[in-house]
Amino acid sequence: MSASTAFANADFETLICDVPRPHVARITLNRPKAMNAYTFAMTQELQRAVACYRDDDDLRALVLAGAGDRAFCTGGDIGDSEPEHRERVQRAPMGMGREMRDGMQPVVAELRRIDKPSVAMIQGYAVAGGLALALGCDFRFAGPAAKLGDTSNRFGLLPDEGGAWLFPHVMGYDKALKMSLLHEIYDVETAFRLGLVTEIVSGNLEERTLSFCEALAGKAPLAVRLTKTMMMRALDSTYQSSLGDAQLAVMIANPADDVREATQAFREKRAPRFKGR
Structure with a gap:
């Protein structure tokens, strides 16, 4: 079994991994009913999937997507999807900080650190930690119905997945602070003007994203x-x-x-x- 075949056959509960084009890997967040909000379990699987892409020299470009058409990712799941894990985190000294350190932060950091390109394919919402995840990728291709922003402060939460650094570096300090403090969500045209989106795709988003990645994979x-x-x-x-x-x-x-x-x-x-x- 080749390494890329191993990537495509990886067994995950919250992700789907495949190789849709030669040398092109795809990781799909697969919690569409929860608008692909991430859980701690998903962050552990994401770390493994991204590492598999990183270490496979046959894979030369990565697409990161969300299942369904409602959302790319809406940040951390604030529901009761992992009650036992949540109880352990709240009970442990520095538990919440450690959860972030060992959860989504290393996923976003590794996407930036990895020496191969990645593209976030955004349908629907990419907000809060989902926006940080998208900005961890090198490129962001978005459909006309995409919505991007930071809703963390709406719940008294913080842009702690990496957004506090990424947002101002992409948008500028004042615009990023305004977005986070007022928990603003932008339509795709506004997000493009702010630099949050690389390209707006009015046609077939999947085809355009995969073709772009295939072109990247064809370079030296x-x-x-x-x-x-x-x-x-x-x-x-x-x-x-x-x-x-x-x-x-x-x-x-x-x-x-x-x-x-x-x-x-x-x-x-x-x-x-x-x-x-």
Whole structure:
């Protein structure tokens, strides 16, 4: 069994994993009746699924989606879906902080840290922790009915999955603070203007997202991974430090077989056959 087959055959209770296109992985949050609100159990499965994508060199792009058409993810489940877990958390010293540290925070962080691209495919609501999860991805493709915002403060809760950093970095401090304090939800056009959405898809959202990921997967894998790493590191570093990262990265990328293959393909007027080496 190949690694990508293992990914597609992974057994999860709250997720569906498949490989819908060559080299393209998809993780679908599968709690449509709860508008794909996440539970602690789901965060544990998400960590495993994202790690499986990260470690499989045959998988080169990831789609993160929500089941159904009502929501991508509406944040943490505030219902009684895990009463025994909730009781343990409330009883333990620092329990709620540890739950966040071991739950959704590492999922969002790993999506950003992983050196392969990811795309959030947003139908319906992506709010609170669901918006943080979407912003953990590199790209966000949204249908015309998508709604994005932060509803945490509506319940006296906080943007604690990573949103307190992600929201102002994407939108600007004042707009992010206004969104969170007033628990605003935006239509897709407004979300696009604010930078929360990469592309609005008026047609077939799934087809457009998968085609985009297939295009990403067709690029030189080593160059894609190093480019993402360089740009992600540059967000938290100085210009001079970024130049240093580039100098180190070219020593890996430039001698690669894929560079010679791309050069030969250009001369022969054909599409390159990248192998990620």
